Structure formats: C-alpha cells, structure tokens
Amino acid sequence: MKKINDANTLTLSKSEMKDYGYRVVDVIVEHFDNQNSKSPVVNASREKMDALFSENIPEKGTEASKVLEFVVDKVLSQSNIPSHPKFYSFVPGPSNYISAMADTLATGFNVFSGVWAASPAAAEIEIVTINWLLKLFKFPNKKGGGLFTSGGSMANLTALVTARRQKCRDDFSNAVIYMSNQTHSSNIKALKTIGFKKEQVRVVPTDLDFKISINKLKKAIAIDKIRGFNPFCIIANAGTTNTGSVDQLDEIAAICKTEDIWFHVDGAYGGAGILSKKGAKLLKGIEKADSLTIDPHKWFFQPYEMGCLLVRNHKWLSSTFSEKPEYLRDVEGNKSEINFYDHGIQLTRRFRALKLYMSIKTFGLSAFKKAITYNIDLTESLEVLLRKSPNWEVVSHATLAVINFRYNPISKKYSEKKLDHFNQEISHRIITSEEALLVTTILQGKVVLRMCLINPRTTIKDVKQTLDKCLSFVEEILIE
Numbered sequence: 001m002k003k004i005n006d007a008n009t010l011t012l013s014k015s016e017m018k019d020y021g022y023r024v025v026d027v028i029v030e031h032f033d034n035q036n037s038k039s040p041v042v043n044a045s046r047e048k049m050d051a052l053f054s055e056n057i058p059e060k061g062t063e064a065s066k067v068l069e070f071v072v073d074k075v076l077s078q079s080n081i082p083s084h085p086k087f088y089s090f091v092p093g094p095s096n097y098i099s100a101m102a103d104t105l106a107t108g109f110n111v112f113s114g115v116w117a118a119s120p121a122a123a124e125i126e127i128v129t130i131n132w133l134l135k136l137f138k139f140p141n142k143k144g145g146g147l148f149t150s151g152g153s154m155a156n157l158t159a160l161v162t163a164r165r166q167k168c169r170d171d172f173s174n175a176v177i178y179m180s181n182q183t184h185s186s187n188i189k190a191l192k193t194i195g196f197k198k199e200q201v202r203v204v205p206t207d208l209d210f211k212i213s214i215n216k217l218k219k220a221i222a223i224d225k226i227r228g229f230n231p232f233c234i235i236a237n238a239g240t241t242n243t244g245s246v247d248q249l250d251e252i253a254a255i256c257k258t259e260d261i262w263f264h265v266d267g268a269y270g271g272a273g274i275l276s277k278k279g280a281k282l283l284k285g286i287e288k289a290d291s292l293t294i295d296p297h298k299w300f301f302q303p304y305e306m307g308c309l310l311v312r313n314h315k316w317l318s319s320t321f322s323e324k325p326e327y328l329r330d331v332e333g334n335k336s337e338i339n340f341y342d343h344g345i346q347l348t349r350r351f352r353a354l355k356l357y358m359s360i361k362t363f364g365l366s367a368f369k370k371a372i373t374y375n376i377d378l379t380e381s382l383e384v385l386l387r388k389s390p391n392w393e394v395v396s397h398a399t400l401a402v403i404n405f406r407y408n409p410i411s412k413k414y415s416e417k418k419l420d421h422f423n424q425e426i427s428h429r430i431i432t433s434e435e436a437l438l439v440t441t442i443l444q445g446k447v448v449l450r451m452c453l454i455n456p457r458t459t460i461k462d463v464k465q466t467l468d469k470c471l472s473f474v475e476e477i478l479i480e
C-alpha cells in the first residue's frame with residue numbers, strides 16, 4: 001500500500017481505500033471465525049502497555065498499512081473478547097457480524113442521527129425499531145416512544161432526568177427516590193450527576209431472593225410522606241446484575257399508581273428475557289413501567305455502544321429535553337418528523353438503530369428468541385450439574401441466565417473465611433491462566449463465582465471444562 005500523499009485533505013485514493021478496507025474486513029472476519037480458539041482474557045500491566053504505545057504525538061504520518069498492521073498486532077490482540085464463549089462474567093457482549101458491518105456502514109457514511117432533516121431515513125429507522133421494542137414490551141405503540149443511547153447508564157440517566165422533570169418540575173429539593181440494594185450503580189451515578197444528595201436516595205433491603213422488600217419499600221414511602229418529602233420515583237430491577245432477580249413489578253406498579261410515583265424499570269441486561277417464555281413470565285408487569293431501560297449491546301447481541309430507553313408517552317421526552325436555539329430553527333420541522341436530539345441529551349448522535357434493524361431483519365426475531373431461550377436453559381442445566389456435584393454450592397439459582405455458586409465441598413467443613421479465600425483464588429487463577437473470564441461478586445457476605453451465560457455460542461461443554469479447570473486450581477491451592 002502506498003504512503004498517503006494527499007495528507008492535506010486527509011484522503012486516500014479509491015484503490016488505497018479499497019485495499020485498506022478489504023484488509024480491515026479480512027481481519028474482522030478472521031476474528032469472528034477463530035475467536036473461540038483465542039484466549040478470552042488478556043492480562044497486561046500499565047508498564048507493558050506504556051512500553052508498547054507511549055509516544056509523542058506524531059507530526060508526520062506513517063504508511064497506512066503499517067499503522068493498520070501495528071493496530072491489529074498490538075492493540076486488538078491486547079483486549080478481552082466479550083463475545084468469547086468462556087467470557088462468563090460482568091455482562092458479556094456477544095456481538096454479531098451483521099451488526100458490526102451495520103456499524104461500519106453507519107460510520108462510513110457518517111450518518112447524523114440527531115435531526116430529521118439530516119437523515120429522514122435514519123430517524124425513520126429509529127422510529128421503526130423503537131416501535132418494534134415498544135410492541136415487544138407491550139408499551140403503548142402510538143403514544144409510547146424512546147431513543148437509542150450509548151448504553152444502559154445513559155438510558156438510566158435519561159430516564160431519571162425525565163422522571164424528575166415530569167414529577168418535580170423545577171424543584172426537587174425534597175424529592176426522594178427508592179431502589180433496592182441490588183440496583184445497578186449507574187442509577188446512583190445518574191442521580192449524583194443530576195444533583196441529588198445522598199439523603200434523597202432510599203436504598204431498600206432485599207429478601208432472600210434478592211428482590212426488593214415490598215413491606216420495607218411501603219414503610220419507607222409512608223415515613224417520607226409524614227416527614228414532608230416528595231416520593232417521586234421507584235427504580236425496579238428487571239434482572240439485577242448480581243443475580244438476575246426481578247423485583248415484584250406488578251406490586252411496584254400498583255404502589256406507583258396509588259402514590260403517584262414514577263415507575264422506572266432497569267432492564268438493561270434482563271429485559272431481553274421477554275423474548276423467551278420463561279423470561280416473559282418472570283418479567284410480568286414490565287409493561288406498566290413509565291420508563292424502561294434496555295441495553296441492546298447486552299442480550300440483544302449488538303456491538304458496543306447501544307442502550308435504549310422506552311417511555312409510555314413520547315411527549316415526556318420532548319417536554320423534558322426540547323430546546324429551541326436559533327441556529328437549529330431551520331431544522332425544527334413538523335411534529336410528526338422526530339428530531340431525536342429533542343428526545344434526549346445528545347445533539348450529534350451516531351446511527352445506532354441501523355445495527356439492531358439490520359440484524360433483526362437478517363436473522364429474524366425468531367433467531368433472537370431461540371438464542372435467549374437457549375441461554376436460559378443452558379444456565380438451568382448448569383444449575384442441575386452444580387447441585388449434583390459434591391464440590392459446588394449454588395448460592396443464587398439460575399435466573400435470566402445468571403447463576404452464582406461457590407466451591408464448598410460437602411466432605412469438608414471449611415470456615416467461611418477459608419471458603420472466601422478458595423473462591424477468590426479460583427477466580428484469580430482462572431483469569432491469570434487466561435482460560436476464562438470468571439470473576440466474583442459478594443452475596444450475603446460470601447465471595448461467590450458469578451456466571452452470566454448470555455452468549456448463544458457458549459456450550460455446556462465449555463462450562464464443564466471451566467469447572468474442571470477451577471477444581472484443578474483447588475488442588476494447587478490445597479498443596480501450597
């Protein structure tokens with residue numbers, strides 16, 4: 001490949017672009033084809049990365065092919081693989097090729113997805129895909145609305161700004177909000193971001209199933225009302241990150257209705273469970289939410305970044321976020337033509353809807369349903385396997401493809417401290433070996449291993465291999 005000569009206009013010739021592009025596609029295809037045989041984890045120190053990449057800003061360019069080669073060799077190889085079958089922890093990112101290519105198209109055309117006039121088709125595709133999701137979650141189709149965001153954190157932030165605006169208008173000094181001790185930290189972050197004090201957040205305890213205690217929630221609301229606070233929002237979980245637990249959505253919806261409280265549901269990872277029969281049963285009541293966060297870059301198999309907020313009434317979004325600066329007066333358009341910058345925080349937005357649109361059109365919703373059902377069944381099979389084993393204790397049962405367990409052999413009576421040590425060490429060693437990504441969490445004060453099996457490419461054989469490897473580490477720990 002020739003050196004880029006026309007640096008003045010930052011352009012490549014047609015043949016250079018083709019050559020470069022085909023190489024990029026080859027690299028991506030190769031990755032999709034053989035990622036299962038790579039290691040899902042990379043361990044590298046700051047020193048190692050500094051040694052590889054640290055340099056002054058280059059004044060002069062380098063041959064395009066050399067930069068690409070360097071990036072493929074050194075950058076892309078030094079990242080975890082969230083789509084790997086043995087990437088079990090956090091919330092994996094089991095992406096798909098069609099959506100990766102859709103993102104490439106959206107970036108290639110640099111589609112501006114903030115204003116109808118900038119791309120009527122992009123806005124319409126976002127309307128269409130949001131309508132598909134509204135229907136899936138049984139939200140009002142005509143009145144309902146939503147938008148795609150960078151992820152679940154931004155969707156939660158957008159929801160909480162909307163809830164505050166609709167319920168408190170401009171004065172939120174005595175407003176209080178309720179969530180369980182299992183609610184994702186992005187909600188607390190969002191509240192901090194928009195100026196809520198710690199004293200305005202009520203973190204309600206959970207029951208043995210890690211669901212919010214309804215009695216304690218009701219009591220907290222009653223006490224706050226007596227003290228003159230304004231209970232304005234409850235955040236319910238539709239799949240907690242720790243255990244996959246779903247709060248009592250129907251009961252919380254009823255409380256919200258009686259008390260005139262905003263009902264936000266964080267279904268960032270778990271919401272997609274609605275596409276399976278078992279998940280739909282668990283998520284009953286989700287359709288009553290005022291706002292719902294889902295995260296297509298989790299269990300809808302989309303590449304990063306793609307979150308989504310759905311609301312029962314699209315006017316709540318425009319009345320919260322709409323601003324009319326003079327320099328945008330020419331693109332305001334008419335009411336039926338949505339300017340998505342009016343529905344959320346971002347003005348300049350990438351064309352995120354395209355990847356969800358193209359992947360659903362290509363594979364069909366039935367493929368998504370099948371994959372999600374498979375994930376839930378796989379986790380249940382793992383639970384059966386663990387319960388039969390004399391070595392493992394199930395700490396939280398398989399729910400929405402999440403399970404927590406720990407090494408706790410029935411033949412021995414180890415102290416809790418020793419068990420915590422074993423399980424922490426198992427996780428540490430499996431990650432250090434780069435065999436699998438399996439991290440711990442804390443449940444009821446115990447260190448446990450957590451698997452989130454939302455990758456349709458993960459098999460029971462993969463999981464068995466990892467469990468065997470974990471037990472081989474126990475042998476090592478016992479000898480030391």
Ligand SMILES: Cc1ncc(COP(=O)(O)O)c(C=O)c1O
Pocket residue numbers: 091150151152153154156184186239240241266267268269270295307
């Ligand atoms: C329940 C829940 N809410 C919100 C988030 C934050 O989403 P994101 O990482 O896409 O910002 C997560 C991420 O794991 C989550 O599990």
